Amino acid sequence: MTLFIALCLVSALSFAQEKIPVDTISRGNLTVILYNDKTWQYVDIQPAASVQIVDSVNITAQNWITNSVYAQKPDYARTKDTCIIDFGADVNNYSFPVRGKVYSRFGMRSGKMHTGVDIELKQDDTVVAAFDGIVRFAGWNNSGYGNVVVIRHYNGLETVYAHLSEVKCMANQKVTAGELVGFGGNTGRATGTHLHFETRLKDNAFDPELIFNLQTGVLVADKIPLYASNFDYMKYVDNSEYHVVKSGDTLYAIARKYHVSVKQICDLNGIKETSILSVGKRLRLR
Ligand SMILES: [Zn+2]
Known part of the structure; x- marks a missing residue:
């Protein structure tokens, strides 16, 4: 960028004076610009900022779930x-x-x-x-x-x-x-x-x-x-998961805890959202 600005400035000036950069020589952070009138000039170029680890493949863009060990059900x-x-x-x-x-x-x-x-x-x-x-x-x-x-x-x-x-x-x-x-x-x-x-x-x-x-x-x-x-x-693996109903459990609390929907629990167990859960009942969750 610095070089670009320097070159722009130089070109703007050179327009009037016919001073045109013809070559550059780099040495470390220093760059020497050579001009057509056989003069030269140092240009201090800062090294690019060290490259940070970037989320180049945007790994958090899809299925970025921070409240479950699985972002999606294994499939x-x-x-x-x-x-x-x-x-x-x-x-x-x-x-x-x-x-x-x-x-x-x-x-x-x-x-x-x-x-x-x-x-x-x-x-x-x-x-x-x-x-x-x-x-x-x-x-x-x-x-x-x-x-x-x-x-x-x-x-x-x-x-x-x-x-x-x-x-x-x-x-x-x-x-x-x-x-x-x-x-x-x-x-x-x-x-x-x-x-x-x-x-x-x-x-x-x-x-x-x-x-x-x-x-x-x-x-x-x-x-x-x-x-x-x-x-x-x-x-060949049975991915079913179960929950044994404890006192005070509700379908909504169980669904939230296991990150499944109430409807899924109802469907898998043949119950209704309004069904009373009896303590000790084994509910299939997935
Ligand atoms: Zn293990």
Whole structure:
């Protein structure tokens, strides 16, 4: 800009004096302008402001839900096309969230799908963000995650850090790879202290081992293809969720708590909005 203004000024002056810039030489922040009359002039050009992490793909534009660990209901159809997770500039800028023995891998576990990996840690160990991104959810989750953080990264990937003893970030906060997001614990539905770590694309979980070598914590590749087969498990998983009615519960309060509509609960359970809920009744929510 400075150069542009300088050149404009110079051209304005040169018009009268026939002094025209013919070349420029750059040296660090200094630029020398050479003129047709064999004179020269230094022009001080300030370096461009350091590039900030920008939301270049506008990651908060769609499904930016800060009050739920899922921005939308998992759906196999959403990831049935092959796609590439591109780590681009982040290929050397990542941090495995916590280093420890892997207790439990991604996959079926006692008849239920385990949608992440469980990594050993000690109570209150530091858990860090895997990549740069923006925190989408940070807080308590009732359906088993306990204290949990969900971060959306600039390539669309989301990572989930669950069972934390304490959450140390907030929704909408920008984080960088390696930044503290919480302390390890065993909150929620956890047997023992560990980190439950998930990787998700469009709210569909896939095996974190496709991205990370769990033994070394090293990124597998800079571009990782995900195929429909990586989400095949979803075709066989029962995503139903239930709530057992407690004293004082209302349909509206339950619907709000689980982020579903009252109509959906009524339809799934064959009840009316005006139905009396009996304590102990098991209501299907999804
Ligand atoms: Zn787990």
